[in-house]
Amino acid sequence: MTLHIFNPDHDLVLAAGNEHFTAPKAARTLYADLGFLPALWANEGDFVLVAEMESANERLRHIKGRGKGVQLIDRDTLKRMLADGSINCSTLKIEPWGWDKNVSELLEGLGVKADALPTTEWLEGVRCISSREWVSDNLLPALVSQLNNIHPANFLGASFVVKSMEQLGKLLQSHTQVVVKAPWSSSGRGIRYIENSPDPSTAGWCANMMEKQGCITVEPYYNKVRDFGMEFNVDANGHVRYLGLSIFKTSKRTYTGSLLATEATKTQYLLQYVDADVLKTTAYIIAEMLSRLLANNYVGPLGVDMMLVNVEGESKLKVHPCVELNLRRTMGHVALALSPLETEPQQLMNIDYSKGTYHLRLHTLADGLLNTSIARL
Numbered sequence: 450m451t452l453h454i455f456n457p458d459h460d461l462v463l464a465a466g467n468e469h470f471t472a473p474k475a476a477r478t479l480y481a482d483l484g485f486l487p488a489l490w491a492n493e494g495d496f497v498l499v500a501e502m503e504s505a506n507e508r509l510r511h512i513k514g515r516g517k518g519v520q521l522i523d524r525d526t527l528k529r530m531l532a533d534g535s536i537n538c539s540t541l542k543i544e545p546w547g548w549d550k551n552v553s554e555l556l557e558g559l560g561v562k563a564d565a566l567p568t569t570e571w572l573e574g575v576r577c578i579s580s581r582e583w584v585s586d587n588l589l590p591a592l593v594s595q596l597n598n599i600h601p602a603n604f605l606g607a608s609f610v611v612k613s614m615e616q617l618g619k620l621l622q623s624h625t626q627v628v629v630k631a632p633w634s635s636s637g638r639g640i641r642y643i644e645n646s647p648d649p650s651t652a653g654w655c656a657n658m659m660e661k662q663g664c665i666t667v668e669p670y671y672n673k674v675r676d677f678g679m680e681f682n683v684d685a686n687g688h689v690r691y692l693g694l695s696i697f698k699t700s701k702r703t704y705t706g707s708l709l710a711t712e713a714t715k716t717q718y719l720l721q722y723v724d725a726d727v728l729k730t731t732a733y734i735i736a737e738m739l740s741r742l743l744a745n746n747y748v749g750p751l752g753v754d755m756m757l758v759n760v761e762g763e764s765k766l767k768v769h770p771c772v773e774l775n776l777r778r779t780m781g782h783v784a785l786a787l788s789p790l791e792t793e794p795q796q797l798m799n800i801d802y803s804k805g806t807y808h809l810r811l812h813t814l815a816d817g818l819l820n821t822s823i824a825r826l
Contacts, residue, residue: 450494451491453544454543454556455485459777462550484499487544492518494518538562543566548567548575582666588771600724604770613659614652626644630667673756673759675756675757676697676755678697678781679735683751687740694712710795710796711790713791749778750779751774752781752782755770756769795814797812798811
């Protein structure tokens, strides 16, 4: 039996660190409207914690064939069931969207025993590994090097950890167009672009971020052709298993939609740009590296965002194998849970915000992916 929780403020909690955190209205609304999402992948007999049971059940009802045998419960119901023994805390497995101190404190306040929750040290480790600084220092350079050893000149990607404005100035002398990122941020909000030198607003943002979060990361600007990603899961033994491809679109650095299709179709789409062996090797090497790096440090879903890059003067696109490491569930995992069978039509999934409400929308591609203007993705 598993208790699932959609906590969309996860990345914001990580960015806040040990500071007092109150979720902004947008995050609270997103949870209220889409708290039922885990029912899309939960097993029969599982529970999903939602803000309000009636409205969540009504929203889930519109997604045919999903959530059967899954019980949506609110906080008061969970607290009562834990207190009267209807839910056995000793055997309950808990799977939030992402583990952080806020969701752990929430559950403890509702009656989940402390020994059923991660330790403070474990949560702080997850926060550390979730930072772009950790990826820059521990994952990206070795990943690009190892992949290029197998498939020479097929991969690129660099990231520099910067801890002072002086260091940033020196870096801009050799990299005139860069992307600057906060160590922790949500939905693209912690990202700025610099060409030659930062304007006063961007310089102030960089200095403030270095003071608050300890550093920034600076990456060369790449001419992106297409977003995609790979989804994984880490089991209790530390083994990282590849789950599938994610083909998605962003607008102004914010997620806007995903393709729902079979793995064969998604792979066929990417083969327009990159060799099959490159994709296969990327998934294998990431799983192998993360199995070592995350051993005893993390259990649960994770996603790696990637992109295909056009390099001036070269005919073949290159792969950036780790634009972001998301040590949590992602919309790519949601898309995998909704993947159609070979006999079912392909769809586009997106989160729509209108009239103050978020909606999960599924749009059928009547002619299939490869006969459709995929530029929309």
